[in-house]
Amino acid sequence: MNTTAPVRLLHWRSRVYSIFGLLLLLAAVMALATTIGSVRIPFMTTSGILVSRLPFIDITPTWAPTMETIILDIRLPRVILAGLVGAALAVAGATYQGLFRNPLADPYLIGVAQGAALGAVIGFLLPSQWHNIGFGIIPLLAFFGALASTAIVYSLARVGKTLPVTTLILAGVALGALLASIVSYLIISSGEQIHGILFWLMGSFSLSQWSEAWTVLPYVLLGAIIIVLYARPLNLMQLDEEQAQQLGINVERLKLILLAAATLITAAAVSFVGIIGFVGIIIPHAVRLLWGADHRFLLPLSVLTGAIFLILADLVARTALAPTEIPIGVITAICGAPFFLYLLRRRKRVLF
């Protein structure tokens, strides 16, 4: 029997190649999504405009300045925001599923979505003179609503120095139901704002601007980096907590760090674009089916797959019934569910 350790048994190489492959695919999808729209711009022109903006590359423009404006100021921020939100929701979903050892966990499980929704609805109902603070009162209130509700859930679930996962989920579901009922009541009594509120709740990228993409970016970047760094401890958390501790993991500290990071990026993601469902639960599972359960690959692959998926979903949302926009949440479910069910049937392997 050979004595060298079999690296091939871990399938690391193929998964590293997959990460590079998905990076290329992400670039291609971004170029595609900026090309397609109400104004026809050839793919080569779009690519030329995008590449000309990269550092150290000098291309003489052969395109009209209006095209550059459409690509760079209207479509690109939207594509980037969609990518950031997709990445955020997917990696947060993977984190919650891993941390809770529960395949049904998604980024909204412990009250983030309902908190954000309540904050946003209150924002909609405030008198109009409030709406001119910075980039708007609605994202601000949604963000703090999300953080506040998670903080409440966290403090309710805490028992002494420990945070039992089951208690956390139950507290999240209970507080979520309470907040959702308040949101429902506010919607009913919201009068003429009802359309805007419902559209926000289903999620939309229609108002995306550079300022929003730049605001979301640092949260997603920081959160995702923290989460990916904790991939190996997260693998050990898939054992029971007792074994994880016996293998040297400070379980309670790990839970706190990962919950904080995942909640922060989820809150940042939903505050501008609303509650986009399905991405956070399905993308991690699809990645797990295709590439396995090792979080060192699951997390970065989820980031990339989530970004690609949501950019494509938003592309469909704004072009399928143009000029009418379909809420993005509708698209994620319509496109994502059949694909996921196909994966589920094709690879009948253990998911978790």
Next chain:
Amino acid sequence: MIKIELNDVCLGYGRKTVLEGLTFTVSPGEMVGLIGPNGCGKSTIVRALSHIIVPLSGQVCIDGRAITSIPRRDLARLVGVVPQMPLLPSAFTAFEIVLMGRNPHLGLFQYEGPKELAIAWQAMERTDTRHLASRRVSELSGGEIQSLLIARVLAQETKAILLDEPTANLDIGRQVEVLDLIKNLCRENGLTVLAALHDLNLAAQYCDRLLLLHNGRIHAEGTPADVIKPKHIADVYGAENCVYTHPVSGLPCVLLNAGNGRAPQPGDVLKKK
């Protein structure tokens, strides 16, 4: 080489006391067995010695330091645990599970390098589990998982090993293999070994000293010959007249017969078949 010391320790959950007045030491190179009936607190001691629970009173010392003052990662480099009937994530492969044993030796932001892979692979050779390496945990039998956990604790390279019913799911051939392996490590590398064992015969054959737990206390303590005596076995387990002398090792052994059978006669000798 580390010593495990308990000084008047009281263990329990919440307000319920499971064990009290525990005072004993396990020295390097010594294999100590914990025996006693179901629910006597064998697993509770293992959990206390790996800082999963904190004693209600008294002090647990590892290597002369209070266990509560040792950071988890440092403790996991000193004390390794083979748990009883653990939950393993079914989507991981056997090799990935064994590799998890290297965790306490890696910094937070480090990946397993060739050294880690080699150590884990060697641990799988010693436990005869290499052929399982690429199998998913969900496909393995109870005995194979048990062997895998032994491999994991070997990969962990700790100075003390706590085993909670390490032979519970193994056939008799594997039981002897696993305990031989542990015993050798204990002898040759000076490992400190504490094993909770259900099987009194295995406990008597392999352990240097035994602790018999009963009614929340240490009922008897000493060499196998001191502990596995007809009176103790009858007091603790209610099984009468079942202690014999092993014909080869000369150590005590326990043979049961239906309805507690007849009393052994002076002329009774075990016949070797």
